[in-house]
Amino acid sequence: MGVEAYMAVAGVLFALGIVCIISRRNILYVLMGVEMILNAANINFVAFNRYGNGGMEGRMFAIFVIILAAAEAAIALAIVLNVFHLFQSVRPSEADILRD
């Protein structure tokens, strides 16, 4: 079992995240999808670190991504609150005024 297995898991997780972002009608699920994509990227970072040249860069990146994800989640939840405040809804298809 080599790096391919890790990548397969990460790929599945990424695909699930994409599907979740695209198909879900609740914006909170969309945010969860984003988290899944970020974690798929984290799995890749850790896997490449393990089978790489023995340095610590991959793991450091993974830690940074986790911190970023936490910050992003905070901001995203604030956005969600504002979106709900503005549209009285959390459905992403309703918030389409960017079109204009």
Place this chain on the structure above:
Amino acid sequence: MNTLTAFDYKLLLAVPLIPLCGYVIQIFFGRNLPRKGDWLLTGGMFVVMCITVYMFFSKALGHEGTLPFWNESAATEGGPVFRWLYDSSAVSSDRNLVAGILYDGLGATMLMVVGVVSFLVHLFATGYMHGDRRYHIFFANISLFTFAMLGLVLSDNILFLFVFWELMGLMSYLLIGHFSHDPTSSRIKFAAAACKKAFLTTRVGDTCLFFGMAMFYFLLPREYNELVGQGLIEGDTVLSSFRFSELWQMTGAIVEAHGGDYPAWMTVAGLFTFGGTVGKSAQFPLHIWLPDAMEGPTPVSAMIHAATMVAAGVYLLGRMFPMMSPTTLQFVMAIGGITAIFAATIGCTVNDIKGVLAYSTISQLGFMVAAIGTGGLGIVAGLFHMVTHAFFKACLFLSAGSVIHGCHHEQDMRKMGGLRKMMPITFAAMLVCTLAIAGMPLFAGYYSKDRIIASAIESVLTQWRGGNVFVMVVLPLAAMLTTFYMFRLIFMTFFGEYRGGHDDHGHGAHGHDDHAGHDAHAGHDGHGHDHDGHHGHAHTPHESPTNMAIPLIVLGLLGVFGGHMWLTGDPLSDYGTWFTKLVRWEDMYVLPDGTSLQLLKMNMLEVSEHNHHVGHIWAVGVSLTVLVLGVLAAWWMYISKRQDSEAGSGDTAALFPIPAQVTGKLGLVYEAVRDKYYIDEFVNATVIRGTMVAARVQSWIDSNIVDGLVVGTGKTARGFGFLCGWVDKHIVDGAVNWVGNTTQAFSSVVRLFQTGRIQQYISFAVGGALLVAAFHILT
């Protein structure tokens, strides 16, 4: 030479400045001052009169010694001078103009005359103009006029003389047109036309004067310097100058270098300069404005159009006399003679009391000009006549004003008569001055007029020439006519029965003049007048108030004593008058170096003692003869055969049968004279019609050719503009719109993808990424 102190110069400087300050105060605040400010200006003029009279008596007349009385502030250390356009870094530049005061015998006399007459006219006007709508403006204007006249007399250079001359022309215009601003005046249109006529006619003369002045300014120093270069004149070259004394000095040297002959251009320049006199002093053929100028208020007529402004032309001749070549003088003499006789004949036919005096003024000015033209001692006689004429003509005009005022603004002599009893002061003043103008011995006019006729005779005796003979014949004739028309005026106005005021009472054709007693209301105007039994009939003439009577009395006295005041020697001799002592023709013109101009080497006729004696005796005889003849003729026509029974009919021919018969016999001749020789008609038909035709031609050219050019240019520009507009609209705008439209069409397609839904965007992004990946994998 210079006998004036610095204080005297200051006094002289104050003389023109007082009326100027008065004008400024009056024009801004006059309406709000008590009595509309007349006391201020009249008081100021009283001060001016005192200064001028004091200076005249104490300095000019009290001047002792053999040197001529002569003061030039520009030649005096510390004298008041006005530097105009002065560049002190280039003292010897042609462009530096220095104007100063010239105070000599002639100037002192003229200044005194102007001061006295101006004050008296101001005083008279406080009564005459009482109740006028533009009372304060009238006083402001007449005060500024006085400033100009005083400044003109004091100028020591011809440029400033010209400046004041023009200012007088302007004030004359404004004052003649005084009633043209009064909508209640019935003469409003006449006043407006008269002031325009006066201004434009004198403008012709002024333009001539300007040319003459410029010629002397530029050509005299050039010729002088050329002669210096040729060694014909000893001394240094000179700069251009307007100063009289320097002009005389150059002229004297040039004429002497030419052996007593004048260069031809000086004749031309002299004629141009004389043109100024012709305009201002109303000489033939530019005299036409003066009779019309009588539309102005009577004080204005007295001051401007009799005593001072019209005399300025003669004064100018006196100042420019050395520059006049003998040829010019012949012309001057001929014009003067023509004017004298021609205006005198018209004066005999006029019925307007001011009109008679207007033509009389023209005629007397003709006398003065003719006298100066004779070239001999006539220059002194002409200037003397200017002075005495100022006194008695001002008095005559003011008396006429008093009559008009008393008769409630009636000017037609046919509607007067019998005023002797009602207006005794006016009658006395007018009679005295009529005797003076007629040349009665011991009255002022005698000394000057007799001297003029004498100099005409002397000039013939000395030099038998056509012009001289013409003048010798016409001047006595004109003098006789003067006597005739002046006594005609007196007889028609003051003798017989009063003929005015009938229209309102419906008298029959033979109604006798007894209207004064009935339906009367006493006391109009409040100055109690007692017309021997009349009860102050509203239409009865009345004597004028005190402030109008005083000027009449003073000027009447001057009309008597103005000629022989402080007489020394024989009262009938012409050499004993104060004027000939003050203005001596041997040293009338003092040069900058202190010597007098040698007139005998120039255009002065040398009159021998014998000719002088003969001329004088003949002149006395001729003067007295024409005086007696004139009075007799007037008496015969207007007194002896007067039909008093016709006085109330208003039929002048029945009242005065003899003049009617005479005019009937003269027929066409009389009509020509009565219609002023058709000169106004001639001017209308030639100058005015010509101007109109020229204006029409120019108007046609303007509207067809010039306008055509302009319109053509405009149309071309418009066509070009249309072309540019089309290009702009269709090509430039088309390109811009095409770009816009294309972008819009393209964007309307692209816009379909912009739904605003994040999930779709992500789908597109993922789809795109998958496509790229597929592309990589498959290739």
